Amino acid sequence: MSTLVVIPTYNESQNVQLITSRVLAAQPQVEILVVDDNSPDGTGKIANELAADDERIHVLHREGKQGLGAAYRAGFAWALERDYDFICEMDADGSHRPEDLGRLLAKAPEFGLVLGSRWVPGGSVVNWPKKREWLSRAASAYSRVMLGIAVKDATAGFRVFQRRTLAAIDLGRVASQGYCFQIDMTRRVRALGHSVTEVPVTFVEREFGQSKMTWEIVREAMWSVTVWGFSRLRS
Ligand SMILES: Nc1nc2c(ncn2[C@@H]2O[C@H](COP(=O)(O)OP(=O)(O)OP(=O)(O)O)[C@@H](O)[C@H]2O)c(=O)[nH]1
Numbered sequence: 001m002s003t004l005v006v007i008p009t010y011n012e013s014q015n016v017q018l019i020t021s022r023v024l025a026a027q028p029q030v031e032i033l034v035v036d037d038n039s040p041d042g043t044g045k046i047a048n049e050l051a052a053d054d055e056r057i058h059v060l061h062r063e064g065k066q067g068l069g070a071a072y073r074a075g076f077a078w079a080l081e082r083d084y085d086f087i088c089e090m091d092a093d094g095s096h097r098p099e100d101l102g103r104l105l106a107k108a109p110e111f112g113l114v115l116g117s118r119w120v121p122g123g124s125v126v127n128w129p130k131k132r133e134w135l136s137r138a139a140s141a142y143s144r145v146m147l148g149i150a151v152k153d154a155t156a157g158f159r160v161f162q163r164r165t166l167a168a169i170d171l172g173r174v175a176s177q178g179y180c181f182q183i184d185m186t187r188r189v190r191a192l193g194h195s196v197t198e199v200p201v202t203f204v205e206r207e208f209g210q211s212k213m214t215w216e217i218v219r220e221a222m223w224s225v226t227v228w229g230f231s232r233l234r235s
């Protein structure tokens with residue numbers, strides 16, 4: 001069974017070496033695809049050096065910052081062109097602990113989508129401001145009500161897709177950019193009738209570099225979930 005971990009990066013020069021080495025230490029059998037949006041801080045160049053040193057590491061360079069959703073769509077297309085059985089999402093900033101990946105992968109043969117969840121029993125967040133926790137819980141609760149997707153952590157960005165789950169989704173139609181992309185993918189997986197499970201994880205606030213979270217990202221998610229929710233209720 002082959003696995004690709006897709007890691008989007010934008011200005012993660014302090015994190016990219018650390019995260020790739022932690023992933024490969026925890027799961028030596030996996031491969032990694034770093035998707036870099038021409039980071040001004042040279043993350044892409046560091047990723048090239050890492051890839052030159054280890055054949056399990058690959059790099060996809062994109063022209064400029066186009067958002068998390070666009071980076072993942074490109075990474076998924078790259079994965080689907082190759083033979084990977086499982087495709088994972090993981091942030092570069094250390095918030096998703098590579099040491100938890102094994103527990104997600106253990107469930108992957110059974111479920112179309114496995115979420116690394118902060119908001120199920122056993123899950124937790126470390127060093128996150130109360131405001132961020134509230135925002136995340138509220139986004140998941142709103143998604144549950146509006147979209148009828150019975151998951152506790154709809155915005156989880158630590159996840160494993162089976163190949164056939166991703167292949168069933170028309171990625172060209174997924175327009176979401178920010179963490180709304182995660183909600184969008186979750187609802188599409190459910191709509192296609194694929195199974196979803198949540199595995200508790202410990203989410204750790206980044207130590208190095210800066211968050212790319214903006215109010216525009218929050219606005220996009222609220223607006224999109226509202227629009228999807230009303231069109232679901234109408235149909
Ligand atoms: N390629 C690419 N990667 C991105 C982009 N925006 C964010 N990322 C990466 O996506 C991951 C998640 O972004 P973060 O900035 O950590 O956002 P977040 O996790 O929602 O916010 P924090 O919890 O505050 O860190 C990180 O690895 C980022 O480097 C983008 O436009 N392009």
Ligand SMILES: [Mg+2]
Pocket residue numbers: 091093095206211
């Ligand atoms: Mg982060």
